[in-house]
Amino acid sequence: MNGTNPLFQLTAQGQSVWLDSIQRRQIQSGELRRSIETMALRGETANPSIFEKAIIGSDDYDDEIHQLVAQAKDILAIYEKLATDDVRAACDVFRPLYEETNGGDGFVSIEVSPRLAYDTQGTLAEAKRLWTTVNRPNLLVKIPGTKQGVPAIEESLYDGLNINITLLFAVQAYEEVAWAYIRALERRIAEGKPVDKIASVASFFVSRIDTLADKQLSDAAKTTSDPQRFEELQELQGKLAIANAQIAYERFKQIFAGEHWRALQTRGARVQRPLWASTSTKNPAYRDVLYVETLIGPHTVNTMPMETLEAFANHGVVARTVDVDVQAAYDIVRRFEAAGFSLDAVTAQVLEEGVAKFDEAFSQLLAGIEKKREQMLNAQ
Numbered sequence: 001m002n003g004t005n006p007l008f009q010l011t012a013q014g015q016s017v018w019l020d021s022i023q024r025r026q027i028q029s030g031e032l033r034r035s036i037e038t039m040a041l042r043g044e045t046a047n048p049s050i051f052e053k054a055i056i057g058s059d060d061y062d063d064e065i066h067q068l069v070a071q072a073k074d075i076l077a078i079y080e081k082l083a084t085d086d087v088r089a090a091c092d093v094f095r096p097l098y099e100e101t102n103g104g105d106g107f108v109s110i111e112v113s114p115r116l117a118y119d120t121q122g123t124l125a126e127a128k129r130l131w132t133t134v135n136r137p138n139l140l141v142k143i144p145g146t147k148q149g150v151p152a153i154e155e156s157l158y159d160g161l162n163i164n165i166t167l168l169f170a171v172q173a174y175e176e177v178a179w180a181y182i183r184a185l186e187r188r189i190a191e192g193k194p195v196d197k198i199a200s201v202a203s204f205f206v207s208r209i210d211t212l213a214d215k216q217l218s219d220a221a222k223t224t225s226d227p228q229r230f231e232e233l234q235e236l237q238g239k240l241a242i243a244n245a246q247i248a249y250e251r252f253k254q255i256f257a258g259e260h261w262r263a264l265q266t267r268g269a270r271v272q273r274p275l276w277a278s279t280s281t282k283n284p285a286y287r288d289v290l291y292v293e294t295l296i297g298p299h300t301v302n303t304m305p306m307e308t309l310e311a312f313a314n315h316g317v318v319a320r321t322v323d324v325d326v327q328a329a330y331d332i333v334r335r336f337e338a339a340g341f342s343l344d345a346v347t348a349q350v351l352e353e354g355v356a357k358f359d360e361a362f363s364q365l366l367a368g369i370e371k372k373r374e375q376m377l378n379a380q
Contacts, residue, residue: 005038005039005040005313006312006313006315006316006317006318007039007040007309007312007313007316008040009318010040010292010296010302010312010316010318011040011042013296013297013298013318013320014297014298014299014300015296015297015298015300015301015302016042016043016105016273016300016301016302017039017040017041017042017043017301017302017304017309018041018042018043018044018045018107018275018301018302018303018304019032019035019041019043019044019045019303019304019305019306019309020045020050020277020280020303020304020305021044021045021046021050021054021305021306022044022045022046022050022051022054022086022087022090022108023054023058023060023086024054024060024061024085024086024089025058025060027086027089027090027093028089032044032090032093033093036093036094036097039309039313041309042094042097042105042106042301043094043105043106043107043108043109043301043303044090044094044107044108044109045108045109045142045164045203045277045303046083046086046087046108046109046110046111047111047142047166047358047361048111048114048358048359048361048362048365049357049358049361051079051082051083051086051365052361052362052364052365052368054086055079055082055365055368055369056364056365056368056369056372061082062372064081064082064085065078065082065369065372065373065376066376068081069373069376069377075366075369075370075373076366078369078373079365079366079369080133083110084110084130084133084134087108087109087110087134087136087139088134088135088136090108091108091134091136091138091139092136094106094107094108094138095136095138098137098138103137103138103196103197103199103270104270106138107138107139107140107162107164107199107201108136108138108139108140109139109140109141109142109164110130110134110139110140110141110142111141111142111166111358112126112127112130112141112142112143112144113126113362114144114355114358114359114361114362115359115362117144117146117148117149117167117355117358117359118146118147118148118355119148120148120149120151120152121152123143123148123149123152124151124152124155124156127141127143127152127156127161127163128156128159128161131156131161137162137197138162139162140162140163140164140199140200140201141156141161141162141163141164142163142164142165142166142203143156143163143164143165143166144165144166144167144354144355145165145166145167145168145173145174145176145177145202146167146351146355149165150176150177150180151180153165153177153180153181153184154180154181154183154184155184156184157180157181157184157185157198157200158184158187158188160188160193160197160198161198162198162199162200163181163200164200164201164203164275165177165200165201165202165203166203166277167203167205167351167354167355167358168202168203168204168205168248169204169205169208169209169244169346169347169350169351169354170343170344170347170348170351171244171247171248171251173347173351174202174204174248174251174252174274175251175255177202177272178202178251178252178255178256178272179255181200181202181272182255182260182261182264184198185198185264185267185269186260186263186264189264189267194268195264195267195268195269196267196268196269196270198269198270199270200270200272200273201272201273201274201275201301202252202272202273202274202275203275203277203303204245204248204274204275204276204277205277205278205350205354206241206242206244206245206276206277206278206279206291206295207241207278207279207280207281207282207291208241208278208282208350208353208354209240209241209244209346209347209350210237210238210239210240210241210282210283211282211283211350212346212349212350213236213237213240213241213336213341213346214237214238214283216341216346217233217234217236217237217339217341218233218237220233220339220340220341221233221234229339232335232339233339236332236335236336236339238283238285238286238290239332240332240333240336240343240346241291242290242291242294242295242329243328243329243330243332243333244329244333244343244347245274245276245295245322246294246295246322246323246326246329247326247329247330247333248274249274249295249297249300249322249323250323250326250329252274252299253323256271256272256299271299273299273300273301274299274300274301275300275301275302275303276291276292276295276300276301276302276303277303278291279291279292279295279302279303279304279308280304280305280307280308281308288308288311289308289311289312289315289316289317292304292308292312292316293312293316293317293318293321294321294322295321295322296318296319296320296321296322297320297321297322297323298320300322
């Protein structure tokens, strides 16, 4: 089973499979533990959208919400208790894998409030509080890679927290957080502090790039009367997101082979792995495992929703692809720019939309908890 399941073949390629979902029922029923054994799961991620679906979309949490309402807890306190309980429980399920890999895998992520995406000090304070509250060595605290997030990322890593940098879309933004990781470890070593237990991943988002770029390309194709330009615009669709991620991986290989990194490696430091996020296929015209098959390579993570995991287990094709033809990736970007578009503008827009989307999901989550709270108070 393990030898033929493509998910286990990803592990053999040096790529960890993480589940982009968290649910209390899945943890308590033993389903999560079984998925580690049967689906090669090596970690799990959560975000406000995921918790909104889990908490508001089920009655799994109602008993605990009722208890917390009886204790006169406010809405934020209720949410944080539910979320940190789930993440702590998931950390415990993955703990044997964390121990078995000597801290190399088996991580579970929890996100700081998206309302703090542009607040350095607020992010830093919440990251520390979540780290202390969950109190598990295989926790990753998610901090967005915004301009204001980068200093909080560096300080959190310097303080010894494990950090998952989220909402990375631009290669330059990726480079900034890679260097923030290196600076944090260098500062620790300069003060005689250990670095061998600190873990970090850089979550580089994929499919959302194509969602926006494809719309721009499609809109332009509708208005051109030039057959050659029409063909070029059509040809570029579904290509930019993968090319962008492959270029980011090329920068990863350069940064983590350089002089700064080699010095840290001798002290036991771990590579900050690129994590491919938003890898479910949004366009039904594309292969449902497109953003998995094209980004396979060593020292990477791919976090997938269950539907994508199951699809890849069923018909995924495994081969090292992430760095097979980097020149072709640069060529896709060059052609996109030559056709009159801007990759920088695309990545800036999807970052802004990504923060807003998580903020909206967080607000809906809190509103849903408030609605449950009022119903429980009225029923008393």
